Structures are given as C-alpha cells and as structure tokens.
Amino acid sequence: MSKRLSPQLQHITEDACCETHLEPIQLFCDVDQITLCSKCFQSQEHKHHMVCGIQEAAENYRKLFQEILNTSREKLEAAKSILTDEQERMGMIQEEEQNFRKMIESEYSMRLRLLNEECELNLQRERECMSDSNLREGLLNQAIKLATELEEMFQEMLQRLSHVGRENMKKLKENEARVSEQICSLQKLTTELEKKCGEGALALLKNAKYSLERSRSLLLERLEPAHITDLSLCHIRGFSSMFRVLQRHLTLDPETAHPCLALSEDLRTVQLRHGQQDGAGNPGRLDFSATVLAAESFASGRHYWEVDVEKATRWQVGIYHGSADTKGSTARASGEKVLLTGSVMETQWTLWVFPPLKRLFLKKKLDTVGVFLDYEHGQISFYNVTETSLIYTFSHCAFQGALRPVFSLCIPNGDTSPDSLTISPQCGPSCDAVSP
Numbered sequence: 001m002s003k004r005l006s007p008q009l010q011h012i013t014e015d016a017c018c019e020t021h022l023e024p025i026q027l028f029c030d031v032d033q034i035t036l037c038s039k040c041f042q043s044q045e046h047k048h049h050m051v052c053g054i055q056e057a058a059e060n061y062r063k064l065f066q067e068i069l070n071t072s073r074e075k076l077e078a079a080k081s082i083l084t085d086e087q088e089r090m091g092m093i094q095e096e097e098q099n100f101r102k103m104i105e106s107e108y109s110m111r112l113r114l115l116n117e118e119c120e121l122n123l124q125r126e127r128e129c130m131s132d133s134n135l136r137e138g139l140l141n142q143a144i145k146l147a148t149e150l151e152e153m154f155q156e157m158l159q160r161l162s163h164v165g166r167e168n169m170k171k172l173k174e175n176e177a178r179v180s181e182q183i184c185s186l187q188k189l190t191t192e193l194e195k196k197c198g199e200g201a202l203a204l205l206k207n208a209k210y211s212l213e214r215s216r217s218l219l220l221e222r223l224e225p226a227h228i229t230d231l232s233l234c235h236i237r238g239f240s241s242m243f244r245v246l247q248r249h250l251t252l253d254p255e256t257a258h259p260c261l262a263l264s265e266d267l268r269t270v271q272l273r274h275g276q277q278d279g280a281g282n283p284g285r286l287d288f289s290a291t292v293l294a295a296e297s298f299a300s301g302r303h304y305w306e307v308d309v310e311k312a313t314r315w316q317v318g319i320y321h322g323s324a325d326t327k328g329s330t331a332r333a334s335g336e337k338v339l340l341t342g343s344v345m346e347t348q349w350t351l352w353v354f355p356p357l358k359r360l361f362l363k364k365k366l367d368t369v370g371v372f373l374d375y376e377h378g379q380i381s382f383y384n385v386t387e388t389s390l391i392y393t394f395s396h397c398a399f400q401g402a403l404r405p406v407f408s409l410c411i412p413n414g415d416t417s418p419d420s421l422t423i424s425p426q427c428g429p430s431c432d433a434v435s436p
Contacts, residue, residue, distance in 0.1 A: 016202060025202070028057035033209050035202065058201035061208045068215045069193040076186040079223050083179045086225060090172050093228065097165040100231045101158065106395040107236055108154040110372075110379060114242040115150060119143035121245075153238070161234050168228040175226035182221060189218055232360040236390035239383065243372065246304040249426040250405055253295040260290045260411050267295070271420035272409055293320060294405035294423075303373045305405060306385055306424035310367040313419055314343045314410035317369055319380060319403045337406065338394055340382040342366055353382070353392045360392060368424065375399055 016025045016035070023037035031049040052060075122139050193215065196204060251267040262273040270292050307317050318339035341352040344365060351360040362384070369391075370383035378397040383390055409419050 026054060027051050028054050028205055030057065030209075033205075033207070035205065054201050054205065058204050061204060061212070062197055064212055065193055065196050065204075065215075068212065068219065069190065069197060071219055072186055072190045072193060072215070075219060075223065076183065076190060079179055079183045079186060082223055082225060083176065083183060086172055086176045086179065089225075089228075090169065090176075093165065093168050093172070093231075096231055097161065100161055100234070102395065103390075103393045104154060104157050104161065104236060106379060106393050107381065107390055108150070110374060110377070110381070111150055111238075111240050112147065113377075114240040115143065115146055118240075118242050118245075154236075157234065157236060161231065164229050164231060164234055171226040171228050179223065182223060185218055189215055230361045232392075233363070235387070237388065239370075239388045243304045243370065246302050246372075247426050248296065248303050248305050250294045250296055250305050250423050252407070252423070253293050256291075256293040258290045258292065258411075261292055261409065263292070268425075269420055269422040270407055270409065271418070272412065290411045291316075291406060291408040294407075297402035297404040298373060298375060299402045300375050302375070305371050307369045307371070307407065308367070308422040308424055309342055309369055310365075311418070311420045311422075312342070312409060314341075315419065315421055316341045316406070316408035317371060317382075317421070318406055319371075319373060320406040321399070321401060321403050338380050338397070339406070339408075340369060340371075340391065342369075343410075351391065353394075358392075362391075371405065373403065375403070 017023060018025055018035075018037035018040060021037050021039040023039055025035045025037055027036040027038075027040070028034075029036055029049050029051050035054060036051065119139065122143075192211075196211065252263050252270055254263055254267070257263055257270070260272055261270050263270055272290060309315050309317070316339045318337055320337050322336045337354070339352075339354045341354065343350045343352075349362060349365045351362050351366070352358065353360060364387070366384055366386070368385035370385045372381040372383065373379070377395075378399055379393060379395045380397065381390060381393040407421050407423075409421065412419075
C-alpha cells in the first residue's frame with residue numbers, strides 16, 4: 001500500500017517529539033501502529049505503509065471506538081435482560097415442576113381408582129357367574145400386580161421429572177454465571193471505551209488496533225438463554241381400560257351452533273362453511289368464536305369422549321359451564337370453559353390449555369383427542385389417543401351445575417377453511433347424561 005498524506009500533515013497535533021530524530025510528531029503509521037516524524041516517514045521501513053496525519057488517524061479510530069461503544073452498551077442491556085429472564089425462569093421451572101408433579105399424582109390417583117373399580121366389576125361378574133374361589137383369587141392377584149406396576153410406572157415418571165428439573169436448573173444456573181461474567185466484561189469494556197473516546201489524539205492512538213480487536217472479540221461472544229427441556233415432553237404414558245366403559249355417546253346441539261358452522265346429519269361432525277345460518281331469535285345460539293355445544297350435559301359421574309381433530313388446523317375442545325341464553329354472548333370468566341387448543345402454522349404445531357393460558361409442546365400433530373371428566377373429583381384430562389399419553393390434567397376444579405362438552409373452530413380470515421371436527425363413535429355402553 002502506498003503512502004498517503006493528508007492536509008493535516010503540516011499541523012502538530014500535540015506537543016511531542018520523535019525520540020530518534022527529535023522532530024515534531026505529525027504522522028501515524030496504521031500498519032505498525034506508531035507515530036512518526038517527517039524523517040521517519042521518509043525511511044524505507046514505512047515506504048509502502050498507510051500513513052496519515054495524527055489528527056485524521058485519531059478521528060478515524062475515535063469513530064470506530066464510538067461504534068463499538070454503542071454496540072457494547074446495547075449488548076450490555078441485552079445481557080442484563082437475559083440475566084433477569086434466566087433468574088425468573090428458575091422460579092418458573094420450579095413452580096412448573098411442582099404443578100407437573102401434582103398432575104402426575106392426580107393422574108395416578110385417577111388410574112388407581114379406575115383400576116380398583118374395574119377389579120370390583122370383574123369380581124362381581126365372576127360372583128354372578130358362580131365362579132370358584134380360585135378364579136376370584138386369581139383376579140385379586142392380577143389386580144394387585146397391576147396396581148404395583150402402575151405405582152412403579154408413576155414412581156419412575158416422578159424420578160424422570162426430578163431428573164429433568166435438576167438438569168434444567170443446572171443449565172440455568174450455569175448460564176446465569178456465564179451471563180453475569182459477560183456483564184462484568186461488558187461493563188469494563190464500556191468504561192474503557194468511554195475513556196478511550198474522550199482521550200487526546202496521541203493517547204487514543206496508543207495500541208488502538210489491538211484495543212479495537214480485543215473489544216470486537218468480546219462483542220462476538222454469544223448471549224442467549226439456556227436451552228432447557230420442556231416438562232410437557234415428559235409424557236405420562238398409558239390409558240385406563242375403563243375409558244372404553246366410560247365412553248359416552250355425544251351429539252352436537254344445532255341450537256347452539258355458530259352461524260359459520262355446518263353440522264352433519266348424524267350430528268357428530270362440525271365444519272366451517274361459506275354461508276351463515278339464520279340464527280335470529282334463537283336464544284341457544286352462542287356467537288363467540290365458531291363454537292357448538294354437545295346436546296348432552298354432565299352433572300355428576302365420570303365420562304370420556306374422543307374427538308377427531310385430524311382435519312382441523314385450529315380448533316378447541318373442552319367443557320363449558322353456563323347458560324347459552326344470550327345471542328352474541330362471550331365467555332365472561334375463565335371458570336366458564338376449560339379448553340385444549342390446537343394450532344398448526346405451516347409445519348409448526350402448537351397446543352395451549354386454558355385456564356390459565358399455558359403453552360404445551362408436542363412432537364407430532366394430534367389426530368384424536370380424548371377427554372376425561374371426573375365430576376366429583378373435579379378433574380378434567382386431555383389425552384393424545386394415538387400415542388396413548390396424557391396431554392394435560394386440570395385437577396381440584398370446583399364444578400357446579402351441568403357441564404357440556406364444547407367444540408370450536410377458528411373463523412378464517414378471507415376464504416373459508418375446510419376444517420372440521422368429528423366426535424368419535426362410542427365404544428362403550430350408553431351414558432347417563434342430562435339433556436339440556
């Protein structure tokens with residue numbers, strides 16, 4: 001690179017002299033990062049180096065330092081935000097682990113109750129058939145074995161949950177320490193850069209390139225939240241065989257269907273359509289979202305039903321409590337509905353439960369959702385029927401009055417959607433449901 005002199009060459013920027021030639025220092029060699037006098041400039045050593053006036057060089061480096069200072073300040077604020085988030089996540093995952101533990105324990109208690117009931121039904125059936133005592137004893141032993149296996153399975157789930165919780169906390173604490181260290185480095189760097197930007201030309205140019213490179217290397221260090229395992233991926237596997245006994249025959253209630261919805265003749269399938277039904281004057285019609293209620297309701301007991309959601313991209317299933325006597329009414333309180341919501345955008349599949357609104361993680365798209373209601377124990381659970389695993393459980397709910405299954409489709413923007421939901425046919429005996 002050839003020499004380049006600026007118009008500032010004739011100006012002496014600071015009261016300094018070359019130690020070799022005792023001439024005023026006027027120039028700066030960017031390659032060797034040293035100041036030069038006019039005689040140094042004429043030497044062969046700097047013949048092909050980039051050389052400019054000290055003031056010009058200082059201003060160029062001052063701009064670079066200022067840019068890095070601005071970046072350092074931004075990254076410092078980002079690091080502080082990440083640190084705050086990580087500390088909040090520590091509390092959140094502890095609470096989430098406790099909630100998930102309660103969900104596992106609630107599911108275990110429910111499965112054990114159903115197992116005991118199934119055992120009683122089998123024993124009663126054998127007594128009615130006048131079976132011998134050896135057969136009844138065999139059934140008891142089998143029930144004890146199943147109960148033991150059930151307890152072992154849930155103990156293993158709790159151990160796995162504790163392990164994941166510990167690993168998550170470890171990752172968060174390690175990242176907290178790493179981010180805290182980066183904050184200290186960034187604070188020190190910011191202070192140094194602020195001082196550097198305020199220095200005179202000669203002081204600023206001292207080790208300028210090294211300071212720039214060191215600053216840039218610090219800013220290249222990545223700042224990101226810790227990657228932890230979502231506890232909802234700790235699936236609770238298995239189904240109770242009593243679900244088939246408790247499965248109910250449900251139909252959709254046309255009187256509560258949103259105008260955007262069309263129901264099949266057998267009242268088991270709901271889908272979006274182009275036109276709207278004339279629902280004027282119909283007191284049973286719900287006008288919030290594209291929603292329809294089941295014709296059946298439950299005021300006691302245990303009940304199970306399944307919904308095919310494979311042909312829907314955005315849907316809701318759950319239970320509804322309250323009257324459907326106001327056209328255009330909205331859900332006024334979170335206690336009126338307990339919902340599982342599914343949404344797929346391109347290849348991204350997301351599940352939400354409500355209330356409160358909470359996001360869940362699922363590796364595969366759901367095809368069929370199972371819903372179990374235990375009225376007396378205040379429990380409603382959602383299941384992935386295909387994978388035979390629990391999605392989420394709401395326990396200790398204070399149910400009052402009749403509950404009705406609810407089904408919703410998202411009203412599309414623009415063109416109509418081919419989305420549809422279908423209530424799966426009953427596999428067990430008929431239910432004792434209350435007609436609304």
